[in-house]
Amino acid sequence: MCQYEVDPLLSKASIMAKYANLEPLDGKVMAEYIWIDGFNHIRSKTMTLDQKPKSLEDLRVWNFDGSSTGQAPGYNSDTLLKPVAMYRDPIRRGDNILVLAACYTADGSANHFNHRDGCVKLMEKHASQDIWFGIEQEYTMLDYYDRPFGWPKGGFPGPQGPFYCGVGTGNVFARDIVEAHYKACLYAGINISGVNAEVMPSQWEYQVGPCRGIQMGDELWMSRFLLHRIAEDFGVKISFHPKPILGDWNGAGCHTNVSTKDSRAEGGMKAIEQYLEKFAKRHMDHIKVYGDDNDLRLTGKHETGTIEQFNYGIADRGASVRIPRSVAMKGCGYFEDRRPASSIDPYLVTGIITETMFEF
Ligand code: ADP
Numbered sequence: 374m375c376q377y378e379v380d381p382l383l384s385k386a387s388i389m390a391k392y393a394n395l396e397p398l399d400g401k402v403m404a405e406y407i408w409i410d411g412f413n414h415i416r417s418k419t420m421t422l423d424q425k426p427k428s429l430e431d432l433r434v435w436n437f438d439g440s441s442t443g444q445a446p447g448y449n450s451d452t453l454l455k456p457v458a459m460y461r462d463p464i465r466r467g468d469n470i471l472v473l474a475a476c477y478t479a480d481g482s483a484n485h486f487n488h489r490d491g492c493v494k495l496m497e498k499h500a501s502q503d504i505w506f507g508i509e510q511e512y513t514m515l516d517y518y519d520r521p522f523g524w525p526k527g528g529f530p531g532p533q534g535p536f537y538c539g540v541g542t543g544n545v546f547a548r549d550i551v552e553a554h555y556k557a558c559l560y561a562g563i564n565i566s567g568v569n570a571e572v573m574p575s576q577w578e579y580q581v582g583p584c585r586g587i588q589m590g591d592e593l594w595m596s597r598f599l600l601h602r603i604a605e606d607f608g609v610k611i612s613f614h615p616k617p618i619l620g621d622w623n624g625a626g627c628h629t630n631v632s633t634k635d636s637r638a639e640g641g642m643k644a645i646e647q648y649l650e651k652f653a654k655r656h657m658d659h660i661k662v663y664g665d666d667n668d669l670r671l672t673g674k675h676e677t678g679t680i681e682q683f684n685y686g687i688a689d690r691g692a693s694v695r696i697p698r699s700v701a702m703k704g705c706g707y708f709e710d711r712r713p714a715s716s717i718d719p720y721l722v723t724g725i726i727t728e729t730m731f732e733f
Pocket residue numbers: 505506507508509566580581582583628630631632637706707709
């Protein structure tokens with residue numbers, strides 16, 4: 374993994390240990406600005422601050438070359454980074470911080486790939502409904518050569534069965550990365566609510582939520598940054614492709630759980646049914662923003678509904694939307710939209726769900 378020729382008696386870890394605890398002389402702080410690029414991926418760069426910021430207002434708008442990230446043409450490349458959320462930095466620790474930034478052009482308009490801007494407006498407009506989301510982020514670990522991590526070279530592992538929530542060698546892969554990511558999210562203050570190994574070997578899930586409104590997209594993107602960044606330390610790639618391996622292997626989704634003030638109140642099932650009747654009418658509009666290549670995943674097999682048709686059911690993992698059994702029994706609570714692919718932009722998905730529930 375180490376690209377450098379080093380004394381064989383020294384490990385990279387022991388070399389790095391010399392620098393790990395270096396503190397700046399004068400209280401300076403590193404702020405990692407993180408943003409979404411033109412390829413639905415993440416970029417980041419670091420700024421030195423004179424002191425630890427107390428709030429977002431202490432952070433300045435920065436800029437970068439949008440022509441190098443697929444976000445702007447070369448002749449007008451300066452793209453602005455507006456800080457929108459701040460977290461403790463589990464990689465650098467101390468007073469250092471992670472800054473989620475949204476991209477704008479010089480004239481103040483949202484960058485073409487900034488879907489947060491529209492989402493904020495929707496969430497503010499419907500704040501009185503106090504919408505909560507919980508997203509189940511599935512992903513696949515790949516080695517440097519894009520093979521599923523830990524799969525036998527040139528072959529396949531045994532058929533699916535022992536891997537979901539698996540325990541023990543051969544049943545799970547790279548739990549150390551999962552554990553490191555889990556702890557890092559908790560340190561940062563991300564509302565990660567759990568993790569589990571998935572049905573396909575080397576595929577994992579973590580859940581973020583319940584989160585209020587815009588916070589859902591913000592925390593999910595920050596959790597993805599941490600996942601990529603930590604896997605980088607291990608030389609492992611993270612894929613959010615919805616069907617990384619064709620054939621009899623489960624795809625990867627981002628089940629999106631939703632509740633509102635009305636759905637959580639007594640008799641809330643009625644509100645849920647009203648929302649879902651609207652969902653049925655706008656199925657294809659939703660599918661358009663539920664991720665590329667999602668047709669490879671939504672086949673009606675492997676615990677998915679078919680992409681052509683919307684349906685919902687109680688406890689049905691083959692439906693587009695599932696109402697958990699416990700919710701049906703209680704008569705109120707939340708529902709689970711199972712259609713979104715693992716690669717979604719959560720701002721688009723939470724946005725269209727809000728729009729369909731309250732503006733359609
Ligand atoms: P499953 O795998 O059975 O579909 P998980 O336990 O993986 O379910 O995920 C459930 C998700 O639902 C979590 O992200 C959680 O935050 C979210 N959730 C729970 N209650 C609510 C609620 N009232 N509103 C919105 N999301 C909720």
